[in-house]
Amino acid sequence: MxxxxxxxxxxxxxxxxxxxxxxxxxxxxxxxxxxxxxxxxxxxxxxxxxxxxxxxxxxxxxxxxxxxxxxxxxxxxxxxxxxxxxxxxxxxxxxxxxxxxxxxxxxxxxxxxxxxxxxxxxxxxxPVIRSAALYPAHALVRPPSEPSLAPPLVPYHDLHVLAEAAGQPLPPLTVRSTRAVGSLSQRELRSREQRHGAVPVSDLFEHPSFDLMRTINxxxxxxxxxxxxxxxxxxxxxxxxxxxxxxxxNRIHAPRSAVVIEAWELATPATDHWTVDGEQVPDDEVRRAHLTWYGEHPEVVAAGVSRHAEALSLLADA
Missing domain, CATH: 3.40.50 (Rossmann fold)
Structure with a gap:
């Protein structure tokens, strides 16, 4: 877990x-x-x-x-x-x-x-509830050497930034890749429910909306x-x-991508910032801080690329 x-x-x-x-x-x-x-x-x-x-x-x-x-x-x-x-x-x-x-x-x-x-x-x-439908490039990474290790500003990894740090840049997010990662996430949640005999909740995310998820978890x-x-x-x-x-x-809200809004046909304005404890943190500021941090923690990059290989492949196939 x-x-x-x-x-x-x-x-x-x-x-x-x-x-x-x-x-x-x-x-x-x-x-x-x-x-x-x-x-x-x-x-x-x-x-x-x-x-x-x-x-x-x-x-x-x-x-x-x-x-x-x-x-x-x-x-x-x-x-x-x-x-x-x-x-x-x-x-x-x-x-x-x-x-x-x-x-x-x-x-x-x-x-x-x-x-x-x-x-x-x-x-x-x-179930442990995670859904990437609204945040298809976001991920959690627990490096085996130090599972508590988390990047600065926000504890979530952007797979585009992670891939950049790994020297394997990804194309921009598209409607196709958004839906593909959303489907993968839905299958994983449903699998966890079935594997553990959990009270199901995955059906709620068949029609994603931002009132359902503030971040991926x-x-x-x-x-x-x-x-x-x-x-x-x-x-x-x-x-x-x-x-x-x-x-x-409610402490952290992730940015809301225009591509994601288009993919799921949502009537919600896009944002280019995180909200952390009521304060806006520009997504580009998070990106720069995380790239610097990845340079100091290459083991996190390796762990993230391995753990999220399937999602990275779907994002690459934009």
Missing amino acids: PLHPHSMLPAADPGRRTHFAEFYGAVPAADRPIGLVMGNCQAESLRLALPHPVAWVRTPPVHELTAGDMPHLDRLVEAASVLISQPVRDDYHGLPIGTRQLFARVGARRGAGVAPGGAGSLTAVV HPGNPVWTELAARVAAHLGLDGDPVELERPLL
Whole structure:
């Protein structure tokens, strides 16, 4: 499961304990069945949208969990009636927090009367959502030598810039290459859903729009509302998704290409800048900074060219 860089923030950090107060036991859980949503930042977004017959405990993302967190997680897993997780491999970061491992613990209590209505423990897998339909040249790269390594200004790679750094320049984006990469991305998401038996969401991206994705891996609120409804139906939970009061995963917005807008027939103005924490960062400034950074980290270029070879080939065949 590709996740954000591992945080070394200790469990004892006061700010962390305040933010995850229920997880650390400082605040009693609500007088309702307890539910957990495990995964990366997307898991927290889903948690906020889920209906409330269950008390969904805010839990640190799996890439931030440490050995010191395990007694707190163990306590909650033992108490949980409902457990939702993105696919996480066994013994992730040396901890027993893989999806299969956690589901097995909850499943062992099935029939113990701990779930809503006494129906037994409930579990659901949700996919890691990535879609390149709107950002066909953007990618994430985790070099094996240092997976947390990220470029300056924005943590996303532009495959045109990466190819330039590799001495293999690509032609400009076209409607054809946009649609080709979008189809590839859609197939990959659908494959992940099927491989892990996840509640599906890929159909939402058959007709891409910018309200669905802010970047390749940061979905907008409509995605969370719909996925929350589907997960609730899968689990047999009553209630409607929560009406979200603020835009989620809203810190970074990628540029909106005129070619992409044409390819998907969108009524949206094009932009030539990133938006980061409300500030505009020109795309050309990002390009220059990333080229300089690639010169300092050639291993990232090699990893990116290898990892995204198929997308690079589609972009080259403009």
